[in-house]
Amino acid sequence: MIFQKCWLSLVMAVLVTGVSLADEGIRIDCSSRLGKFKPLHGVNGGPLNFGETIDITPAWRAAGFPLTRLHDCEWPSGRIADVHSLFPDLRADPADPKNYRFAETDAYLKAIAAAGSHVVFRLGESIEHSQTKIWVNPPADFERWAAACCGIVRYYEARSGKDGFPKIDYWEIWNEPENQPVMWTGTNEQFYELFAVTAKALRKEFPHLKIGGPSLGATGEMKDGKFLPNKFLQGFMAKCQTEKLPLDFFSWHTYADNPAKYAAKSRGIRTWLDEQGYGQSEIHLNEWNYLPDNDWSANFKQTAPAKRARWFERQGGIEGAAFAAYALLDLQDCPIDQANFYAGDTGTFGLFTRFGEPKKNYFAFQAFQRLLATPNRVGVKGGIAGKVIAGAGLNDAADELQILVANFSGGEQKLTVRNFPWEGKTRIENWRITALHDFFEEPPHIAEGDSIEGKISAGPGVGLLRLRPAK
Incomplete structure (x- = not known):
């Protein structure tokens, strides 16, 4: 009827x-x-915002975000999860627990656990759009930086899933190293070496953990149904193959105005990884969001305020809601193992306003969570x-x-x-x-x-x- x-x-x-x-x-x-159904409605960023003055935990629980990636936490100028915030002085001894500062990140993680989510812990730094780059420069000593990462992992692995801490399922090395200079001021080869040194150190001490990356924003292009990696990714994969590096998961990002783009690209990446000898690597789409008109200009400082406001209204409004719901359903039939929307916090790309009110696109995630029942x-x-x-x-x-x-x-x-x-x-x-x-x-x-x-x-x-x- x-x-x-x-x-x-x-x-x-x-x-x-x-x-x-x-x-x-x-x-x-x-x-x-x-x-x-696959619960692919993970997010970036946690429920505690603005120095713990805004707590959106109830809305998080209603949306049931299954996996939280720690990147750009409390951005900009946050003090959460970044290597420099956890190990402030790279000249110090990474073997001495007194040289680490965990308290603020502990509270952030416990709030994520209280909201019911697991974690992808990104070892690296948050993006720096400022003219002066402070933390996205290559470390002076790669071995010492890797040792500091091991100290961070050692601390949180002992607490993973215990005493109010979330289960940390994945450890990711850096974020968008090809996005230069806002995420990396060194050469491509320097990043390949940093990844290799760190991945080897982590695998040696923690053979049971899932280690991956490099969370590329620009991976390559799809042409005639085939994925064509860009120069950066080709070099990264060559390094992984030559030194037999662990790559338990391959992470990448895409912002788009077509919600069907993710599924098509993931199939191409899956085939390419298989051909490179990394058929067992999971695929993580750990940054994605609606990009109105496929145009980034609203995020440039010279853009008129009215244009910027309208762009973000569209992203967080009904267009963004329909886009997100479409993507979450389309991802069900593609080889993506984990996904993290950017972002689940009160930042400009977040599902919540600066005051903690849900934007319209938040309700698409709540609807998807209901569907999983x-x-x-x-x-x-x-x-x-x-x-x-x-x-x-x-x-x-x-x-x-x-x-x-x-x-x-x-x-x-x-x-x-x-x-x-x-x-x-x-x-x-x-x-x-x-x-x-x-x-x-x-x-x-x-x-x-x-x-x-x-x-x-x-x-x-x-x-x-x-x-x-x-x-």
Whole structure:
């Protein structure tokens, strides 16, 4: 049957004139099973902000962020997680515990654990956009820097998952070394050597840990379905191969205006890593976000304030929400093992305002977390690449179905749901995220039969349906 005649007013209230309903649209078949959803809604940055004056832990718990990457924490000029903040004087003895300063990072980590998240610990420094570079220069002594990293790992490995600390699953070496000079002022070869020295030292002392990197922002390009690594990555891989370096995970970043870009690129990177002899390396997309118009100029200091404000409004608004929901669903069918949105804090790219209020894109993560309560994926066909997508899942008892739809930039779409695993009437509950609504719940409806048909209106917007046997 058709419920509420169409899904237009229930999921996405934004109307676009001159669009026609797709013939087949999105088709969901509850009898087709596809395995489990992957919890890829990790973030960068923690719930404590502005020197612990803002705590967004309740919202973090509601979104269920599974994995937190420690990079640009309390940026700019933060004192959290960076090597220089934990080991302030590189001339000191790395073997002496008294030369480390852990207290502030301890509190930051415990807040992450209290919010229910694990950690990727980035060993390195935060980005420096300032004219004077203080910490992103090559260390004077690579061996001593690596020894300091071992001291940091030694301290936190003893506490990982204990005494209020989060489980630290991954140790990452540096961030965007090709992003010069804001993240690295040395040569490519100097970074390759720093990575090699540090990775070897960590593997020798901690053979059981997952060590990786180098969290590249610029990896290369996709051409005719094939990944072509850039010069920096080619040199990095040559160093890894020649010295047989550990690379338990390969991390990379992409900001885009097309949410389908991540899945396509990850497949290319997976094939390339396999060809290089690193077929066992996990793939981590550990920085991603919506980049309106694929334009970075809003982040330049000479950009007009009004333009900058509008750009960030779009990123954190309904466009960003639909983009994020689309990406989280599209990543389910690609070889990405972990993902971390940039960012989950109150920074300019964060899911929260400077005052700790959730932006609209935050609710896309909350909707995805709700979807994971029905973790068993069912078959979904249709949609429009880069524009419209849906994901659906059943709970273990097969008496609850949830459907998450993201319409980033497509027109109206037909929605069909068939083969419910129950008989009789169905109760339909509906939440929507629109330009005017933040995860707004509509009144429930009752439908009869083993299928429903509806309509998704034009994007941008996000909708979540929950269907259960009517009692």
